Amino acid sequence: MNNPHRPLDAASDVVLFDMFGVIARHQSEAGKERLAALAGGPAPAFWDAYWGLRQPYDRGDVNGVAYWKRVADALGTAFDEARVARLIEADLASWSAVDDTMVTLVEELTAAGQPVALLSNIPEELAAHYEERHSWLKHFQVCAFSCRIGHAKPEPGAYRWCLEALGAEPGRVLFVDDREENIRAAEAVGVRGHLFTTPARLREVLRLSA
Incomplete structure (x- = not known):
């Protein structure tokens, strides 16, 4: 299994984010x-x-x-x-509330040259809603919306689609999600996983200063 604690290499590694429960909030x-x-x-x-x-x-x-x-x-x-x-x-x-702290974290990563991507279980109406309202989506090299890729987590095809779109080896991708089943599914195809709990803990994993 790939080591999830290996330091990221900004030149070749990708941080693949879940959206809801990580960058956007769950339902109020x-x-x-x-x-x-x-x-x-x-x-x-x-x-x-x-x-x-x-x-x-x-x-x-x-x-x-x-x-x-x-x-x-x-x-x-x-x-x-x-x-x-x-x-x-x-x-x-x-589903419309966003964690501005996490948006800032994504912006810091991209400013430092770290490639980032997004994998979200999201229906078309909600995907369009976010695209119309959130310019921070432009930071992601790939936005893998389940409604458009034909795969939804934890289906293995969702992760494989991202790997192909990114042209990345599984061990060069760190997947950040708040659901254990999605992390396990990513790790089953060789992707490194981080179970999201707080922005502060993710900063530690990514070695970003607060």
């Missing part, structure tokens, strides 16, 4: 409450359907309208066009 409680209220019905059943049906949406197999129809079917109900539009809007809003 207020955002989650709004979504569940819009969907109606018991919240536990809603979240079971929301997450249970999410992978094909993230992978780009279905669009937002089809995804929310599947959620409605799972709940034994139906959403009209207006309700679907509101659900899509509320879903985008719930």
Whole structure:
């Protein structure tokens, strides 16, 4: 297995970032409450359907309208066009918060000549939302959005797609993600992994001064 603690070489190594839970924040409680209220019905059943049906949406197999129809079917109900539009809007809003501390860290890496890339499980509507609003995405050599590459973490194809797009050997890539299952999947294809906990800890791993 590759050593995740080996110092990075800015000339040849790449830091591959997850987005949600690392650079962007997970859903806010207020955002989650709004979504569940819009969907109606018991919240536990809603979240079971929301997450249970999410992978094909993230992978780009279905669009937002089809995804929310599947959620409605799972709940034994139906959403009209207006309700679907509101659900899509509320879903985008719930995933929209960004950690400015992490954006600064990415900018410091690129200023120091460190190549960076992005691998995110994200549906098309949310990918477009971020592209329209966040200029820091330009720092990434590759933005591997699951909806556009046909693979979603922890599927091995997601990591292999990134390696091919970057033209990088697996041991020359450090993958940063907040989910253990995604780190294990990356390491299974030879990519080095760092389980993200805090920006301060990541700075230590990357040997960046605070």
